[in-house]
Amino acid sequence: MPRYVGSKWKKTAAIMRNSSLAVNVPSTSRMSRQSLKEYLARYQMVYIKPEHGSYGNGVMRVETTSSGYRYQLGTKARNFRAYDSMYQSILQHTKGKRYLVQKGIHLLKHNGRKFDLRVMVQLSPNNVWETTGIIGRAAAKGKIVTNYHSGGTIVNADQLLSTHTNQVQSRLRQLSSMGVRAGAAMQRAFPGVTKIGLDIAMDKTLHPWILEVNTSPDPYIFRKHSDPKVFKKIMRYIKADRSR
Template identity: 65%
Template structure:
């Protein structure tokens, strides 16, 4: 079984140590009353997320709005005139768990719904890192997370990118390279990691942002990939990971 790394903070720190990857990581801090306020002041919109957790559970989008603040959790939107009231409400949602605050990336949209991309990279049977699949995830209506388990829809990556760039193939190739670089960095920091799933947001300038690194990514979303060979390869590689 490949090594599982649960802490988003630890994984983000490992990626940021590498200059070629750091430019793709949004500013991320441990959430405190001060860090959340400072990040809102700096970026206008941020995401707060649990340090440990899966499927987008517990993720909130927080914005400065007019003279006040608001945040969305699930489909529910809450508004506040003062920062103190906002922070107390968010802390009640977190239940005392450690949360992170991350610079908000305005996701591209497909048919009016936000999307991101999942880049699957694996340690291959020939003992090199390889990106084995890239697929798109479109958020459910009025949702802020794109996860399939939270109602997101799986759509081929090139279909999502085509309206935003005249070179979707070149963009996917650059994301493939990013997957390999991130895989090497994670394995260097955490020996025993043999697979990663990068959650990648594309902004309006088509700059990719690594929102999260998963070390136990769901391979089964790739059953919906238009090329059936992709899922077969992912499963073949997963059976060939080195045994401890």
């Protein structure tokens, strides 16, 4: 049975151990009253998310404003003059669960909607890590997360990137290589992991940032890929994985 790793903190630490990948991971810490305050002072905009969770549930965008602070959960934003008032309000949502705070990356947009990329990486039947698919996810209007299960729209990666660069294939090859290295890093840290999904954000300089690593990524979003061979290959590898 392929191994599932739930802790976002442990997965981030595993990726950070690879020096070639560490430059692609936004600064991340466990959230506390102090760490969130320090991150806001340093980056002005951050994301906080449950250490254990999926589909973007519980993710909040927190930022400094000209008159204080603001955080957004779902489509609702709240403003505060004082940091402590905001933090107490956030705690009502976190409900005692462990949260992480991460440097905020300003996502590229397509037709006014923020987007990120999902990179599917699998251990092939020949036991070689391989990036088997890359697809884009555009956030629903007013949402801060791009997840399909939170109303996001699946869009071809080359379509999303083509409005920002004329080197689309080169960028996709870069992400593919990054995926292979991330797969190997995860397998070293967690023997038994045989597939991962990387959530990649690109900033305005087209620097790729690994926002999260999933060890049970949803393959079915690749049904919407323009090349049907991509989904077929992903499912063939999953089937082979089950029979290891």
